[in-house]
Amino acid sequence: MAAPRVRTSNNEANEPTSLVVRFGPDHPLRLDSGKTLSPFQIAYQTYGTLNEARSNAVLICHALTGDQHVANPNPVTGKPGWWEVLIGPGKIIDTDRFFVICSNVIGGCLGSTGPASINPHTGKPWGLDLPVVTIRDMVRAQVMLVDHLGIDRLFSVIGGSMGGMQVLEWAASYPERVLTALPIATGARHSSQNIAFHEVGRQAVMADPDWCGGRYIEAGKRPEKGLAVARMAAHITYLSEAALHRKFGRNLQDREALTFGFDADFQIESYLRHQGMSFVDRFDANSYLYMTRAMDYFDLAADHGGRLADAFTGTKTRFCLVSFTSDWLFPTEESRTIVHALNAAGASVSFVEIETDRGHDAFLLDEPEMFAAVSGFLRSAARARGLEELA
Amino acid sequence: MTGRNGPRIDLKVIADFIKPRARVLDVGCGDGELLEYLELDKQVDGRGVEISQRGVNESVARGLSVIQGDADTDLVFYPDKGFDYVILSQTLQATRNPKEVLTDLLRIGERAIVSFPNFGFWQVRLSLLFRGRMPVTRELSYSWYNTPNIHFCTIRDFINLCDEIGATVESAMALDRDGHPIGVSMPWWFWNFFGQQAVFVLKR
Numbered sequence: 108m109a110a111p112r113v114r115t116s117n118n119e120a121n122e123p124t125s126l127v128v129r130f131g132p133d134h135p136l137r138l139d140s141g142k143t144l145s146p147f148q149i150a151y152q153t154y155g156t157l158n159e160a161r162s163n164a165v166l167i168c169h170a171l172t173g174d175q176h177v178a179n180p181n182p183v184t185g186k187p188g189w190w191e192v193l194i195g196p197g198k199i200i201d202t203d204r205f206f207v208i209c210s211n212v213i214g215g216c217l218g219s220t221g222p223a224s225i226n227p228h229t230g231k232p233w234g235l236d237l238p239v240v241t242i243r244d245m246v247r248a249q250v251m252l253v254d255h256l257g258i259d260r261l262f263s264v265i266g267g268s269m270g271g272m273q274v275l276e277w278a279a280s281y282p283e284r285v286l287t288a289l290p291i292a293t294g295a296r297h298s299s300q301n302i303a304f305h306e307v308g309r310q311a312v313m314a315d316p317d318w319c320g321g322r323y324i325e326a327g328k329r330p331e332k333g334l335a336v337a338r339m340a341a342h343i344t345y346l347s348e349a350a351l352h353r354k355f356g357r358n359l360q361d362r363e364a365l366t367f368g369f370d371a372d373f374q375i376e377s378y379l380r381h382q383g384m385s386f387v388d389r390f391d392a393n394s395y396l397y398m399t400r401a402m403d404y405f406d407l408a409a410d411h412g413g414r415l416a417d418a419f420t421g422t423k424t425r426f427c428l429v430s431f432t433s434d435w436l437f438p439t440e441e442s443r444t445i446v447h448a449l450n451a452a453g454a455s456v457s458f459v460e461i462e463t464d465r466g467h468d469a470f471l472l473d474e475p476e477m478f479a480a481v482s483g484f485l486r487s488a489a490r491a492r493g494l495e496e497l498a
Numbered sequence: 499m500t501g502r503n504g505p506r507i508d509l510k511v512i513a514d515f516i517k518p519r520a521r522v523l524d525v526g527c528g529d530g531e532l533l534e535y536l537e538l539d540k541q542v543d544g545r546g547v548e549i550s551q552r553g554v555n556e557s558v559a560r561g562l563s564v565i566q567g568d569a570d571t572d573l574v575f576y577p578d579k580g581f582d583y584v585i586l587s588q589t590l591q592a593t594r595n596p597k598e599v600l601t602d603l604l605r606i607g608e609r610a611i612v613s614f615p616n617f618g619f620w621q622v623r624l625s626l627l628f629r630g631r632m633p634v635t636r637e638l639s640y641s642w643y644n645t646p647n648i649h650f651c652t653i654r655d656f657i658n659l660c661d662e663i664g665a666t667v668e669s670a671m672a673l674d675r676d677g678h679p680i681g682v683s684m685p686w687w688f689w690n691f692f693g694q695q696a697v698f699v700l701k702r
Binding site for chain 2: 425427428446447450451453455456457458459460461462476479480482483484486487488490
C-alpha cells in the first residue's frame with residue numbers, strides 16, 4: 108500500500124488523477140435551485156469494457172464522503188477502492204462482464220466541479236459561491252456523463268446511502284434508461300433526525316475559525332478541527348451500539364487506569380479522533396457542507412405531489428432493495444416505505460433485510476447475504492433481458 | 499407452512515391452474531420454489547411476499563422479485579386488480595385475519611388460488627377422537643405450542659367463508675396424502691373426510 112499522501116493543495120479538485128469530462132458553455136448543468144453551472148467538469152473512473160450492444164454498463168453511485176475510486180487504490184489515501192469487496196474481475200459485480208462507471212458527484216472534491224474547484228469566472232476557488240446542488244442535480248450531471256459515453260440504457264444503477272438516493276432519483280426521473288436499480292441502506296427522503304445530525308456537522312465546520320467564512324483555501328488555512336468533529340459525530344451514526352460495544356466496550360487506550368483528564372482514555376475516543384483526522388486529509392470542508400445539504404433536501408415523494416408511488420408510476424425498472432437490521436441512520440422502515448410505494452406502482456421489486464450488527468456501514472463490508480441477493484438479482488435480470496452473456 | 503420438512507405436494511396442482519405469461523403474486527412464497535417453477539415453465543411475471551427473512555433472502559438470491567412482508571398487514575399496499583392470480587399456498591391457516599386476507603386477495607387478483615390443510619381430514623379427526631391430543635402429522639408437524647398455524651379450518655368451513663365474502667368457487671380440488679386428486683364427482687362431505695388438503699380457485 109502506498110504511503111498516505113496528505114493533500115496540501117487542491118490539485119485533485121481541479122486536475123484529478125482519473126478520467127475527466129469537461130462540459131463547456133454550450134452544455135450547462137441546470138440546477139434545481141434555478142441556477143446553472145457552466146462550464147463544469149465530472150471526474151470518473153471506468154472498469155471493464157463496454158460491449159458492442161452498449162448493454163452492459165453499470166453505474167455505481169457513491170455515498171456522502173465517497174468518490175469515483177470505487178475499485179482502484181485511492182490516489183489521496185492509497186487505500187483500496189471503497190467497494191472493492193463487491194466490484195472487480197470475477198467479483199459479484201464482475202468487471203470482466205460489466206462496464207462499471209463511477210463518477211465523483213457534482214459538489215464533490217475529487218475532480219467534479221465542487222466548492223474547492225476553481226471558479227472559471229473569478230479564477231479563485233468557488234467556495235460558497237457554488238450554487239447549492241441537490242441529489243437530482245448530481246444525477247443530471249451523471250446523465251450528461253452517460254450520454255457523453257454513448258450509453259442509452261444502464262443495465263444497472265447501484266449505490267448505498269447517498270448513492271442509494273441517486274439510484275432512486277435515476278429510477279424516478281429516467282426510468283427508460285435504467286433496467287435495474289439497487290438502492291441499498293437508503294431512504295426516499297432524509298429524516299429530521301438525519302438532518303439534525305448533519306446540522307451538527309455543518310455547525311462544527313463553520314464554527315472553526317480556520318473556516319474563514321468558507322474562503323479558507325485562499326487564506327491558506329483548513330478548518331480541520333471542525334471537519335474532524337463533524338466526521339466524528341457522523342461516524343457514530345454509521346455504526347451500531349452492538350458493533351461499538353463488541354469492538355471497544357469501555358476498554359482503555361494504551362493505559363492501565365483513567366487519567367482523570369481529557370486525553371483519549373477510552374479506545375473509542377482514540378478511534379473517533381483517528382477517523383476525524385484521517386478524514387480531513389482527504390476531504391474538503393465546504394464539500395462536506397454541500398453534500399450533507401444535498402442529502403437533507405432529498406424528498407422524492409415531495410417531488411411527486413407528496414405521493415411516493417407516483418415517482419414510479421408505470422416503471423419497467425426492476426428494483427432490489429437491501430437494508431440492514433442494525434442501521435439506525437436508514438432503518439429498514441425507510442426501505443419498506445419505498446417497497447410499498449413500488450408495490451402500489453406495480454413495479455417489480457425484491458427486498459431483503461440483512462441481519463447484522465454492523466450498522467449503516469454494513470453496506471461497505473463483506474456481507475455474504477447481501478452479495479447473494481445482489482448477485483442473484485443481477486443474474487436473473489440479465490437473463491430476463493436476454494443478456495445471457497452477462498448472466 | 500405446514501410440514502417443516504414435508505413436500506409441497508400442492509404446488510404442481512396450483513401451477514396447472516395458471517395460464518402462461520400471467521401476472522402472479524405468491525403470498526407466503528417461502529423459498530420461492532413455486533415462483534421459480536412458474537417463471538421458468540410458464541413465463542409468468544411473478545412477485546412474492548414472504549414473512550421469513552431466510553425465505554426472502556433465498557428467493558432473491560434465486561433471482562425472484564420477492565419482498566419481506568406479512569400477509570396480514572402488507573396486502574393493503576397492493577393496487578386493485580394488479581395481478582391475474584394471487585396465490586396463497588399453505589399460508590391461510592397462519593394468518594391472523596383469514597377473512598380480511600381472502601378479501602384482499604380477491605381485490606388484488608382477478609383470481610385467488612388458495613391451498614390449505616384440511617382439518618376435517620379423517621386422520622386429524624381420529625387423532626383427536628381416540629388420542630385426545632392435538633394432531634401432529636407429517637404435514638402438520640408442529641406441536642400446539644409452537645405452531646405458526648393459528649386458524650385451521652375444514653373444507654366445509656372454507657366454503658362457508660367464501661360464501662360470506664361473496665367469492666365464487668371457480669374450481670376446487672381435494673388431494674389425498676400423496677397429492678393425488680380425489681374423485682372430482684364426489685360430494686363435499688367425501689372431500690372433507692378424505693382430503694388431506696384442498697386447492698381452491700376463487701373469483702370475485
